[in-house]
Amino acid sequence: MKKNFLFILIFSFVICRAAVYTDTKYDFIDKTIRTQHYKVAVLSNFPALYYLDKNNKPIGLAIDVLNEVSKKLGFRYSYQIVNNWSEAKKLLSEGEVDFIPGITQTDETLGEFIASINSIEVASIICLVRNNEIEINNIMELKGKNTGVLKGGATHIKMKDWQNFNLVIFDDIDEGLLALLSGKIDGFVLPKTGVIKRIQDLKLEDKFKIVGKPFMEIKRVYLFRKNNQDLKNQIDKALDEILRSQFYRDVYIKWYGRPEPFWTLGKVLILLSALFIFLIIVIFLWSYYSINKLNIKLKLQNELLKENEIIIQKQLNELKEKNENLNQFNYTVSHDLKTPLITIKGYVELILRDLEKNKYDNLLKNAKKINNAADKMQNLIDDLLQYSQLETNQLKNEIINVNNLIVEVYNILGIAIKDKKIKIMIDKDLKNVYADKNRMLQIFKNLIENAIKYSNNEIQPIINIGWTSEENGYRTYYVKDNGIGIEEKYKDKIFKLFERLNPKIEGTGVGLAITKKIIESYKGKIWFEVNTETSGTIFYFTLPMI
């Protein structure tokens, strides 16, 4: 039991020891440091070692390295922010701070303080001039001119004893850069690293240039009081490791790395995409434009085709109508023109037969029949000629007063009107039409003649002539009678050649056909309505008005 206890004790000790060993990775660390809290002096603005961020918290290369050092050594620290090296050194010498985590190593500082062996950066001192400067080609040519240096910096310390150099001292880099731009100084001598970074940050690369060779090299080191050799040694060890690590490479690039080139892959891609989209838009617009143009062309051609089609259809219809007319003409000529001929032939045969038998009783009567048939044939031929001439005769259009025209018709039809005791009533102002006078005479004569011919013997025949309306350059005239009337179902038939509804009334069946043809030649219309008051007929027709 005792043995067991001892074993456990020893085992526990080993474990604990191992744990302690693992924890203290850096066995060089003085255990006193681990619990320390140090005060450090940092500059408010010394690119790229020290900056202040938005919250006035120090950042920069020196701060990153300090942080890593503190992590390695396990101490905590707080900042004393100062404006220049002089202040920082004053605080150090007075014991207000324990060390400065990065300052230029100079002979002067080494006299009073001790510096770390390791430096966190090495910088070249260069001479910066305005970009358009031509006189100054190296630092020596600044002699007799205003030369800017940073207060308490290595350059300041070095150059303050130089003869004939008018040193202008600045608290920070920005002040000096502005003075250089404004012409207050002609050259600014300072560490290269920080100023290049600052100029890049300010995007003022094209305003400055570096002339000559770097005239010295400086080291940034940790600075301690002379009595703090122990701390210096500890930090040097930590720095030795850090400076060789990937961490240092990363933070160095972080603070000194060049800004990304303007033409990054992303930007190139965006530009290419924009170009591509632009190209697509251009192609699209172009194709849209050309298609549109083509469409318009096509549309025009289509319209033209349609128009042509309409014209052709119209001509076809006209031809068809003409053909129909011709067929009808043919038909009627072969039938109706033969009718009186048949009569003549029939009665001639009768007469011949009677003569053979020496019968003379019916001779006169039959001869009269032949005579009548011959007359009828004469009329038919005359009317037919008139009808067919409608197409060929030249029209002589003129302004015609319709009232005067009716007077002429009245004179022509005077005997028939008197015989049948017809009352003709004419509107006072029938106005003028613009047409061929003979044709107009034919229209009114045919219609009035028709009204007379088909008058009702049982009542007083009245014929009214007037007009009802004017529309689209045409006036609608009418001839109204109270005659025997025409049934609605014959409305198409009566205008056809040789069509007659009543064989007992003399006529050739050409009159209305002629009338219709004339009116249609003036693009007018003719139709009839039943006169509901008298069961007579009203013929309406349109004529071009003046």
Add this chain to the structure above:
Amino acid sequence: MTKEELKILLVEDNDDHAELLLMELEDKLKDIELFRVSDGEEALDYLYRRGDKYSKLTNHFLPDLILLDLRLPKIDGIEVLSTIKNDKNLKKIPVVMLTSSDAENDIIEAYNNYANSYLVKPLNFDKFSKMLDSLAEYWIEWNRQPN
């Protein structure tokens, strides 16, 4: 077989033609009864006994033969023919078309509408009588009562 009185309906608008035809008919055939109308409408009115004029006609008869002019006022001959031949009561009546033209189209149209015969004016009456004879026989055969 005895020949009965032949009843004829003449549809002819031309008075002279009607007179000439009638004279020939009377000359050739002794026993005829003829009724004449002057247009297509009247012909149909007569056959169907309609209108003021024919609905009350006392001596109305259905003809044994119709002589039908091709070209008629109001309703054309072909239309009258078509109406007759499409009527189950009238279609057995033989119809002879009369025309002044021997245009082929007219003849074809007439036969297409079941005209029984076709006669071109001026009338050749020898031919006409022969035709009448055969038509009369045909009609009697058609109407023969079963013994």
